[in-house]
Amino acid sequence: MLYSIRMRSAQGGAHEHGGHHISGAERLITTQDLTTITEKLIQRALTHEKGRADFIRLTIEEVKPKDIITIPMLKMETYTAINVSDGHKNACEFLANAGISKIAIDNAMSSLLSLQENMRGAILIDATTGKRLDNTGMRGIRVSRMDFKDTLQAKKHFDELGYTDNHVQEALVLASKVLSAPNVVGELCWSDDPNYIIGYVSANNIYHRITKMKPLHSSQGGRVFFVKTPVDITALQNYLERQPVLVDI
Ligand code: PML
Known part of the structure; x- marks a missing residue:
């Protein structure tokens, strides 16, 4: 149980x-x-x-x-960015390679860069028109009910890779669940933790870890999910918030 x-x-x-x-x-x-x-x-x-x-x-x-459903973990690839603008430039390329439009990518970037307050959840953006699709305001869609299938195996795996920090493991579980959702084609994220500057783009089944996505000490961060339309937003929100998912590494 x-x-x-x-x-x-x-x-x-x-x-x-x-x-x-x-x-x-x-x-x-x-x-x-x-x-x-x-x-x-x-x-x-x-x-x-x-x-x-x-x-x-x-x-x-x-x-x-x-x-409960079980899904595979996304494959992780790391991009070592020279600085934040290089990180953002590459993030935009990873998203464009998943067929996400320029306007959608620009809107996602500017939404995260203009946040005045941390959100609990994510913003949903139409991958073609760039319009916001959810109506959750500053709360956002909070992805919930997920974990690794085998926590001990995951701990061993990440310890061996030298990733002892919780951020990457929790982000990988969340990103794997998000990209498994019907109609979701990508995610853009960087942390709101002022001491953590790493972020990622997940798209095309890959978790692109990007080493610089914001300046140190900035607490401006969040998540955007790109969605292909037409979509049943209620069903998508229900999957993200309520469907129990285990991630197999
Ligand atoms: C990583 O790959 O190191 C995690 C990046 C995003 C972390 C998001 C968060 O923990 O707020």
Whole structure:
């Protein structure tokens, strides 16, 4: 039996009541790991780079095995950028190679670069017209209910590669789920963590890790998903937010 555990933390009260989003986490874990992971997530909220959370919401919910699907992890390739503009230029190329239009890429870039506040979730953009498709405002679409199929195997795999940081592992799980969604053709992301400047583009089944996507100390970051239309937005949002997914490495 697995449990979905979701953590969201904010400063200045709950996000929907004017607080600022600090951190979040999404896991699908066994009953046996529930206590340890819950403790780790609370610690994360209390010791985050962006400051100590004064609002923490934990949701723990059983997931039925019959509802879970397993998908493969995206293949990772790293692009070592000279600087942020080189990182962005290459990100745009990776997206264009997936058939995403220039206007959609430009709109995605400028949406992330003009964010005044961290979003909990992602913006959905039409891959052809560049218009925003969701109506979730500053909340965004929050991808949820996903994890590695075998956490120990994943830890070993990433330790061997020298990626001990949580960022890359969590981003790979999320990006794999996002690109497995019907109609999603790409994702653009860089972290809102002020100490973390790496970002990625996922497209054409590859997670293109890009080493410089923003200046150090900037907390401006977020996610855009590019969507092919026509699309049933409610079904897509439901898949991203509710479909339990395990990622096989
Ligand atoms: C985040 O954790 O906020 C996003 C991280 C994106 C890049 C992760 C990586 O590949 O290192």
